Amino acid sequence: MRPLRIVVLTGAGISADSGVDTFRDQNGAWVKNNPMKVATPEGFAEDPERVHAFYNARRAQLPGVDPNPAHVALAELEREAVKAGGSFTLVTQNVDNLHARAGSKNILPIHGSLTKVSCQACQEVFDWEKNLSVKTPCPSCGARAMRPYIVWFGEIPRHFDKVEEAMMEADLFISVGTSGSVYPAAGLVGFARERGIPRVELNLEPSDNAYLFTDKRYGRASEVVPAYVRDLVGL
Ligand code: APR
Numbered sequence: 655m656r657p658l659r660i661v662v663l664t665g666a667g668i669s670a671d672s673g674v675d676t677f678r679d680q681n682g683a684w685v686k687n688n689p690m691k692v693a694t695p696e697g698f699a700e701d702p703e704r705v706h707a708f709y710n711a712r713r714a715q716l717p718g719v720d721p722n723p724a725h726v727a728l729a730e731l732e733r734e735a736v737k738a739g740g741s742f743t744l745v746t747q748n749v750d751n752l753h754a755r756a757g758s759k760n761i762l763p764i765h766g767s768l769t770k771v772s773c774q775a776c777q778e779v780f781d782w783e784k785n786l787s788v789k790t791p792c793p794s795c796g797a798r799a800m801r802p803y804i805v806w807f808g809e810i811p812r813h814f815d816k817v818e819e820a821m822m823e824a825d826l827f828i829s830v831g832t833s834g835s836v837y838p839a840a841g842l843v844g845f846a847r848e849r850g851i852p853r854v855e856l857n858l859e860p861s862d863n864a865y866l867f868t869d870k871r872y873g874r875a876s877e878v879v880p881a882y883v884r885d886l887v888g889l
Pocket residue numbers: 664665666667668670671676677678679682747748765830831832833834835836856857858859860861873874875876
C-alpha cells in the first residue's frame with residue numbers, strides 16, 4: 655500500500671449490520687421518535703425524562719451489539735495506512751462506540767457518545783453504562799443536572815478543528831453509511847471536491863450528495879467495506 659492520508663466519515667449505516675437502528679430508513683429512530691422532542695436542547699428542557707428514556711433505551715441496546723466486518727475493516731485500514739507511512743482519521747457521526755471496540759484508534763466522535771454522560775453544572779464528563787434520570791446526582795459535584803453526552807440538533811459538533819485539519823492534509827476521502835443529510839459532516843465531501851482529491855461513497859444506496867463522489871460502491875457495509883479495503887490495501 656502506498657502512503658495515503660485517509661479521512662473516513664461514517665454514519666449509522668455502518669452499524670446497521672450490527673443491529674443498531676439507523677435514523678432515516680423505514681424503521682429508523684427518527685421514524686419512531688420525533689427528533690425535535692428527543693434530540694434538541696428544547697426537547698430536553700421541555701421533558702428531560704422523555705429524552706433520558708430515549709437514550710437509556712439506546713444505551714441499553716449496546717451490550718447486545720458487536721462491531722461488524724465493516725468496523726473491523728476500517729481498523730485494519732488504519733493500521734495498514736499508518737504502517738505504510740500515511741495517516742488515518744476516522745470521523746464518526748455514530749455514538750455506539752463500535753469503532754473503538756473494533757480497534758480503531760484515531761477516532762473523532764463529532765456527535766458524542768452513548769457511553770458517556772455530562773453534568774450541566776460542573777461540565778464534567780463520565781463513562782456511563784446505566785440509566786440516567788433527572789434524579790441522578792453528578793458523581794463529581796452532586797448536582798442533579800446530568801445529560802447524555804450527545805450533540806443534539808442545534809448544538810456544535812465536537813472536534814471539528816481536528817476534522818478540518820485532517821481534511822486539509824487528506825489525499826483520499828471515504829464516506830460510509832451516511833445519508834449525507836446533516837451538516838457540517840455532510841459538507842466534508844464538498845470540501846474534498848474543492849481540494850480535488852478522490853472521494854468514495856460506500857453505502858446501501860446513493861446518499862443525498864452521491865453526485866459529489868468520484869467512486870461509488872453500493873451494498874451492505876459489512877460486505878462492501880471489507881472488499882474496498884482489500885482492493886485499496888492490496889490484501
Ligand atoms: N450498509 C450500508 N449503508 C446502510 C445500511 C447498510 N446495511 N443500512 C442503511 N444504510 C445507509 C442508508 O442508505 C442511509 O444512507 O446508511 C444511511 C443512514 O442514514 P441516516 O439514517 O440518516 O443516518 P446518518 O447519516 O448517520 O445520520 C446522520 O443525523 O440525526 C442525526 O446525529 C444523527 O448522526 C446522525 C446524523
